[in-house]
Amino acid sequence: MNQCEEEAEIARQExxxxxxxxxxxxxxxxxxxxxxxxxxxxxxSPCYDPLLRRPLSIHQTxxxxxxxxxxxxxxxGTRMLAALDPGQKLNLTGPLGHGFDFSGQRAICLVGGGxxxxxxxxxxxxxxxxxxxxxxxxxxxxxxxxxxxPLPQDFKDIGVTETHLATDDGSLGHHGFVAELLPxxxxxxxxxxxxxxxxxxxxxxVVNQCRKHGWQCQVSLETMMACxxxxxxxxxxxxxxxxxxxxxxxxxxxxxxxxxVAWL
Amino acid sequence: MNExxxxxxxxxxxxxxxxxxASGTFGYAKEFEPYVNLHHLGGVVVKGISLEPRRxxxxxxxxxxxxxxxxxxxxxxxxxxxxxxxxxxxxxxxxTRVIVNILGDSLEEYQTLAQRLSEVEGISAIEVNISCPxxxxxGVAFGTDPAMAEAVTRAVCAHTTLPVIVKLSPNVxxxxxxxxxxxxxxxxxxxxxxxxxxxxxxxxxxxxxxANIVGGLSGPAIKPIALRMVWQVAQAVKIQVIGIGGIxxxxxxxxxxxxxxxxxxxxxxxxxxxxxxxxxxxGLERYVTENKLSGISEVIGGIILP
Numbered sequence: 170m171n172q173c174e175e176e177a178e179i180a181r182q183e184x185x186x187x188x189x190x191x192x193x194x195x196x197x198x199x200x201x202x203x204x205x206x207x208x209x210x211x212x213x214s215p216c217y218d219p220l221l222r223r224p225l226s227i228h229q230t231x232x233x234x235x236x237x238x239x240x241x242x243x244x245x246g247t248r249m250l251a252a253l254d255p256g257q258k259l260n261l262t263g264p265l266g267h268g269f270d271f272s273g274q275r276a277i278c279l280v281g282g283g284x285x286x287x288x289x290x291x292x293x294x295x296x297x298x299x300x301x302x303x304x305x306x307x308x309x310x311x312x313x314x315x316x317x318x319p320l321p322q323d324f325k326d327i328g329v330t331e332t333h334l335a336t337d338d339g340s341l342g343h344h345g346f347v348a349e350l351l352p353x354x355x356x357x358x359x360x361x362x363x364x365x366x367x368x369x370x371x372x373x374x375v376v377n378q379c380r381k382h383g384w385q386c387q388v389s390l391e392t393m394m395a396c397x398x399x400x401x402x403x404x405x406x407x408x409x410x411x412x413x414x415x416x417x418x419x420x421x422x423x424x425x426x427x428x429x430v431a432w433l
Numbered sequence: 434m435n436e437x438x439x440x441x442x443x444x445x446x447x448x449x450x451x452x453x454x455a456s457g458t459f460g461y462a463k464e465f466e467p468y469v470n471l472h473h474l475g476g477v478v479v480k481g482i483s484l485e486p487r488r489x490x491x492x493x494x495x496x497x498x499x500x501x502x503x504x505x506x507x508x509x510x511x512x513x514x515x516x517x518x519x520x521x522x523x524x525x526x527x528x529t530r531v532i533v534n535i536l537g538d539s540l541e542e543y544q545t546l547a548q549r550l551s552e553v554e555g556i557s558a559i560e561v562n563i564s565c566p567x568x569x570x571x572g573v574a575f576g577t578d579p580a581m582a583e584a585v586t587r588a589v590c591a592h593t594t595l596p597v598i599v600k601l602s603p604n605v606x607x608x609x610x611x612x613x614x615x616x617x618x619x620x621x622x623x624x625x626x627x628x629x630x631x632x633x634x635x636x637x638x639x640x641x642x643x644a645n646i647v648g649g650l651s652g653p654a655i656k657p658i659a660l661r662m663v664w665q666v667a668q669a670v671k672i673q674v675i676g677i678g679g680i681x682x683x684x685x686x687x688x689x690x691x692x693x694x695x696x697x698x699x700x701x702x703x704x705x706x707x708x709x710x711x712x713x714x715x716g717l718e719r720y721v722t723e724n725k726l727s728g729i730s731e732v733i734g735g736i737i738l739p
Contacts, residue, residue, distance in 0.1 A: 172467050174707060212705065217500045217653045217681070220705060262468075262707060393495050395502060396704040400460040402506050403495035414488055415509070 171202045172398070174262050179255050180235060186318040189284075190251050191228065192238045192259075199263045200230040205292035206268025206389055206424040210397040211238070212260040213246040223247070224394045226288035226366070226423070227264065239287040265397045266423045269387055271296050274362045276304040278355055278384075280375050282347055282367025283311055286320050288389055289366055290327075297328050306331040306354060310347025310371065314340035348374035352382065359383040364424075376427045386427035392418045407431040437721035438728035439714070441475070441695050443673045444596025444621030446557055448530055448696060450475040451729060452686065452714045455677050455700035456534035456560060456600070457481060457506065459710075461520040462527055468707035472528030473714050478698060479516075479524065481534040481562050484542050486512035496633050496642040501652030501679070502701060503631050505645035508536055513546060517553055525555035532598065536562040540588045547593040559595050561585060561620075564602030564627035576602035576627075579614035586618025598675060601625040601666070603655075608662050609669035616670045624675035624698060625666060626659045652701040653679045660692055667693025667734065681709060683716025693734040 177196035184190050199209060210222035223246045228239040242251050253259065269292050271277055277296060281289040286309055296305050307324050311317040313336055321341075324332050333350050334342025343350055348371060355361050359382070365375045366389035379386035395401040397419045405415035406422075409431050416422065416430065439450035454462075456478045462471055471477065489509025496503045511519065516533075524531045533556050535546040543561065550556055563585050564576035575581045582599070590597050599615040601608055603626035612623050628649025633642040641647075659678020667674045673696075676689030681702040689697045702709035721729055 174468055217705075219497060220500060220652055220701075221497050221502060222705065260706075393493055393497075395495050395497075395504075395701075396707075398460075398464050398707065400458060400464045401495065401504070401704055402457075402489065402509050403504060405489060405492050405494055405506075405509070407491070414486070415492075 172263055172265055173198050174260065175199050176258050177236075177261050179253055179257050179259060181255060182251070182253060184251075185320070186315055188241050189316070189318060190240055190242065192240070192250065192253070193231070194236050194238070194259060194261070195234060196236050196261060197234050199261060200236045201233040203227050203230050203236060203264040204268040205295050206288050207264035207266050208397070208423060209236070209238070209261045209263030210265065210394075211250065213249045219246045221395050222262070222397065224391070224397055224419075226389065227291055228287045229291045229294060239284065239290075241284050262397060266419055267421070269364050269389070269424050271299075271303070271362070271364070274303045276358065276361050278306050278308065278351070278361055278363045280308045280347055280351065280363060280365040280367070281310070282371040283316065285365070285367030285371070285389070287366070289364065290320070290323060292364060293324055293329055294327050305329060306333070308333050308335070308347050308350045308354065310335040310367065312337045317341060346374060347371060348378055351375065351378040355382070355384065357382060361385070362387065365389070373432050376432055379427060387424050388427050388430070389424045390418050390422050390430070394419055407433070437718040439475075439717055439721065440728065441730060441733070443675070443695055444558060444598070446530065446596055448475040450714050450717065451690065451696035452710055452717070453478055453532065453675065453696055453698045454703060454710050455698035456562065458700040458703045461524065463523050465703070465707055469711045473711050474529050475696060475714070476530035476532055476557065477524075477527070478532040478534050478560055479520070480510055481508055481536045482510055482513055482516045482546065483508065483536050484513050484545055486510065486515065491644045493642065493644055496648070498631070498633060498650065499654060501650050501654030503633055503643060503648035503650050504628070505643045505648035507645065513549060517549075521553060521555055530557040531555055532558045532560050534560040534562050534600070540585060543585055544588050544592045547589040547597075551593040551595055556595060558598055559589065559593060560598040560600050560624060561589050562600050562627070564600055564604075576611070577605050579610045582611050583614040583618040586615045586620045590619035596621040598622040598624050600627055602627050603658065603662055604630050609665050612666045612670050616672050620672060622673040622675055622695075623666060623670065624677055626655070626662050626678045629655055629658065651679070653681055655679045656685060660688055663689055663694050664692040664736070680713070681705070683713050683720065686713050686717060687720060687732060690729065690732045691734070691736045693736070695733055
């Protein structure tokens with residue numbers, strides 16, 4: 170078991186868009202162990218409100234010393250996160266769960282929607298760092314150009330040569346859903362592996378495209394979660410066959426093969 | 434510095450300290466190995482076990498509320514056979530007492546569980562869950578009716594040589610009546626409280642936030658209710674009382690001990706701070722030392738009434 174509790178010092182807090190923030194934390198124990206797709210549980214308040222930790226996927230690790238978290242302010246917990254300044258401490262547990270598996274792949278397409286882009290950046294970077302890296306293209310979707318902010322450029326900066334964008338309002342890239350980009354940019358080669366993270370309907374559309382074209386697909390899922398360490402059993406999701414024991418996102422995931430889980 | 438004496442005795446068993454972990458919040462202990470020195474704890478109460486594996490309720494199963502959380506896990510567990518085969522090996526080696534929480538839909542199931550577990554090496558006591566509000570069949574009736582609670586207790590006690598702790602539901606008019614019934618049935622101790630039945634609604638979708646509609650409330654929000662009930666029960670029965678309900682800090686634990694609990698169980702706090710149980714042990718050590726007490730037993734029932 171590789172996970173630990175770490176009192177992480179905030180190195181940097183950046184506001185990327187009106188709602189999206191990027192937090193850089195000094196967390197050497199977690200940073201040196203984390204793999205793309207894994208997450209941390211963040212204790213946003215030292216008190217009881219909010220009570221539970223927040224699961225956040227790791228956006229990237231830096232030099233085995235720091236981790237970055239990308240988050241959107243949606244409620245009390247994330248509002249408290251956004252109010253933190255450099256030098257303050259944040260209690261984390263992690264790295265948790267199973268990440269993406271990109272070993273031995275020849276062609277990988279990353280499809281991210283909204284905050285689901287967060288773990289894919291870490292994944293893209295690790296893919297490109299591999300010896301003899303596979304072909305890697307990135308498809309990103311958001312509601313608006315503003316929501317995507319600097320994220321598309323971040324992928325280009327680490328050497329992703331092919332990035333395509335989609336926005337709901339057409340303010341950037343394709344006017345429509347990011348899943349619609351898949352057949353436009355992937356050839357019919359069944360050796361593609363698609364790794365996706367984002368809102369449930371978006372991932373469902375991606376999974377359907379993959380099924381249709383015979384591409385392998387890995388999905389990173391999000392659920393309500395109290396502990397992150399498979400003690401509470403709160404993060405249950407049904408298996409594809411809709412019977413048998415439930416899967417648990419914190420332990421069996423958060424990354425699953427698309428065919429393992431039910432797409433209701 | 435002399436080591437603080439935190440020992441307590443429950444059902445004739447000596448525990449190295451009064452800090453246990455509550456069933457359903459600590460997995461099968463292994464989950465907490467990265468965070469807690471398990472042998473520092475007084476004991477662990479493992480996830481409730483039924484005769485057959487249980488799938489549990491459909492999601493969503495949990496929702497956060499002010500100072501607490503609602504859960505409707507639905508008693509998901511691996512079942513007795515797999516528990517013994519896969520979990521006991523590890524539990525025997527953790528260096529502290531292991532209490533197995535059991536649940537059933539019938540008297541026969543409770544009896545079988547008690548009997549089978551008595552034959553397993555490494556189990557110190559049985560905690561009988563008669564109070565979980567999530568199962569539609571037996572659970573609720575056993576816990577809310579004193580006569581049924583007594584019958585289950587009697588059935589379990591007749592089929593085991595291990596000390597029997599009965600975990601009480603707070604979702605009753607008079608918890609002392611159930612506690613007395615359980616005492617009459619032969620239990621060596623009662624533990625309380627289990628979760629309080631509650632619910633939450635999403636106002637946008639107008640749907641309940643839990644698929645099960647209702648669920649059990651736990652966490653700091655329920656502590657004052659739990660403390661009151663522990664205090665009442667401690668006065669009503671002669672058997673030992675184990676306090677549960679929103680215990681998050683050393684001070685919380687001390688309140689329960691002062692109210693008359695011989696031990697406490699840490700529950701939801703384990704999710705928020707996985708080291709909570711161990712920190713409470715350390716806090717109690719400091720409290721005993723700083724106050725120059727002969728031991729933690731001086732605190733138990735030590736409330737000074739007006």
